[in-house]
Amino acid sequence: MTGKTEDREVEFISLMLQRAVSEMAAEVCEQCGKCASGCPVSRHMEDFNPRRIIAKVALGRIEELLKSEEIWTCTSCMKCKERCPENISPYDVILVLRNMAVRAGLPHPESYDQTIEAVVDNGVTQEPLTVRTRTGERHDRSSLSLNPIDKPQDMEEFKEVLLSIVEAGKPR
Amino acid sequence: MKYALYLGCTIQTEQYGCEISARETLPRLGVELVDMVGTSCCGFPAFSSLSTLGWWYLSARNIAIAEGQGLDMLALCNGCYESLVQTKHNLDEDSNLKAFINDKLSKEGLEYKGDSKIVHPISLLHDIIGVESIGEKVKKPLEGLKLASHPGCHAIRPSLLGMPDKAEHPEKLDTLLKALGAGTMDYPEKTDCCGSMLASTAASTTLTITAEKLKAVEGYGFDGLVTTCPFCFQMFDGRQEEINDMIDFLLDTDSDEVELPVFYYTQLLGLAMGLKPDRLGLQLNMSPVDRILDKIEEGPNR
Numbered sequence: 001m002t003g004k005t006e007d008r009e010v011e012f013i014s015l016m017l018q019r020a021v022s023e024m025a026a027e028v029c030e031q032c033g034k035c036a037s038g039c040p041v042s043r044h045m046e047d048f049n050p051r052r053i054i055a056k057v058a059l060g061r062i063e064e065l066l067k068s069e070e071i072w073t074c075t076s077c078m079k080c081k082e083r084c085p086e087n088i089s090p091y092d093v094i095l096v097l098r099n100m101a102v103r104a105g106l107p108h109p110e111s112y113d114q115t116i117e118a119v120v121d122n123g124v125t126q127e128p129l130t131v132r133t134r135t136g137e138r139h140d141r142s143s144l145s146l147n148p149i150d151k152p153q154d155m156e157e158f159k160e161v162l163l164s165i166v167e168a169g170k171p172r
Numbered sequence: 173m174k175y176a177l178y179l180g181c182t183i184q185t186e187q188y189g190c191e192i193s194a195r196e197t198l199p200r201l202g203v204e205l206v207d208m209v210g211t212s213c214c215g216f217p218a219f220s221s222l223s224t225l226g227w228w229y230l231s232a233r234n235i236a237i238a239e240g241q242g243l244d245m246l247a248l249c250n251g252c253y254e255s256l257v258q259t260k261h262n263l264d265e266d267s268n269l270k271a272f273i274n275d276k277l278s279k280e281g282l283e284y285k286g287d288s289k290i291v292h293p294i295s296l297l298h299d300i301i302g303v304e305s306i307g308e309k310v311k312k313p314l315e316g317l318k319l320a321s322h323p324g325c326h327a328i329r330p331s332l333l334g335m336p337d338k339a340e341h342p343e344k345l346d347t348l349l350k351a352l353g354a355g356t357m358d359y360p361e362k363t364d365c366c367g368s369m370l371a372s373t374a375a376s377t378t379l380t381i382t383a384e385k386l387k388a389v390e391g392y393g394f395d396g397l398v399t400t401c402p403f404c405f406q407m408f409d410g411r412q413e414e415i416n417d418m419i420d421f422l423l424d425t426d427s428d429e430v431e432l433p434v435f436y437y438t439q440l441l442g443l444a445m446g447l448k449p450d451r452l453g454l455q456l457n458m459s460p461v462d463r464i465l466d467k468i469e470e471g472p473n474r
Binding site for chain 1: 182208225330331364372373456458
């Protein structure tokens with residue numbers, strides 16, 4: 001019943017978008033600004049404003065959003081989602097827009113690509129780091145009596161499955 | 173009380189104080205921590221942004237491993253916790269999504285059923301173990317210290333996922349600090365973000381957000397800031413020196429440097445239990461914690 005991963009990917013992203021914005025067609029967002037007033041990023045960056053993002057989505061200015069840097073500067077604190085009196089979640093809308101931007105082949109933070117590459121290859125975002133103490137001594141997991149980190153056991157299988165999902169729907 | 177211990181990337185690869193102090197203290201409160209085998213990253217925030225389906229797959233995969241062990245899952249990191257709880261919510265609500273994910277999981281012989289609970293350390297300590305049991309283990313009360321609690325965003329929002337504490341007025345971490353003999357008080361910035369998720373896209377704004385909270389907490393006269401989240405801890409503790417190097421720029425005003433000790437709750441729990449700082453990974457805290465450690469060592473009647 002599960003079908004091709006590509007089709008399912010498109011279906012799930014569409015569903016996410018539908019859930020995130022379905023009510024807005026009826027102009028449920030009153031632009032009250034509670035989302036922006038609680039937003040830690042809006043306070044510092046004029047270009048980021050969750051209220052404005054919702055307005056643009058409602059007006060169909062999706063392409064402009066997908067090409068903007070602002071969809072990449074949310075801290076995911078979820079105050080907007082928590083405080084919206086109409087249960088709209090700018091946070092979830094932003095996640096959908098990010099997913100769409102990647103599939104449209106538009107610019108996005110390189111660091112996210114690098115993280116995904118690392119997880120696909122190793123199961124974790126990075127190998128364990130050597131850290132230092134306040135007095136400058138260096139330590140790793142073993143010198144702190146911690147066991148080696150846990151990772152997927154069959155890395156090849158893990159990689160194959162994860163890649164089949166991550167690559168689905170992406171431009172070639 | 174037996175839990176599959178899910179550590180995730182940040183704790184396992186750099187925030188060792190979080191793991192060390194949890195492993196040292198929780199078993200003393202009757203918690204058996206069972207190591208998980210074959211886990212991976214939870215998928216937050218890179219996969220949630222670029223491949224939401226990949227995010228749900230990764231989180232579901234980790235939950236499936238705990239389910240295979242027949243255990244509820246203790247997720248120490250707020251980012252992982254939110255990922256796991258959000259994914260569980262989605263899969264439990266949407267049988268199509270669950271079927272799709274399970275089809276993928278079957279290739280590794282795994283299955284997501286939905287019967288393991290995801291537990292946050294604040295819930296474990298406050299709701300399951302309880303402050304009375306914690307109080308009974310206190311040998312060196314943290315009397316005379318006034319500490320600010322920082323539960324972190326993903327321990328309190330969104331409330332529709334049934335988070336460990338209230339979104340607008342979280343109090344459990346405060347109650348847990350009081351159980352150790354410390355003083356706390358509410359402060360306006362308590363529910364504010366640490367800023368860490370902006371690190372890759374708006375580096376200086378990230379530090380401004382962190383610096384503002386550190387300055388506010390210090391300004392209210394707190395002796396230190398306490399969290400359970402490795403992302404938040406990394407910002408407040410690990411990057412405090414970097415913030416001080418550019419504090420005038422970050423806050424856009426002439427500002428004194430911040431000197432605020434930052435702790436994992438489990439580190440303070442261990443100190444109150446009478447454990448030595450090195451057994452709690454406190455040598456790894458980069459913020460100026462030494463004066464607090466001395467104060468606790470001397471006891472309240474110095």
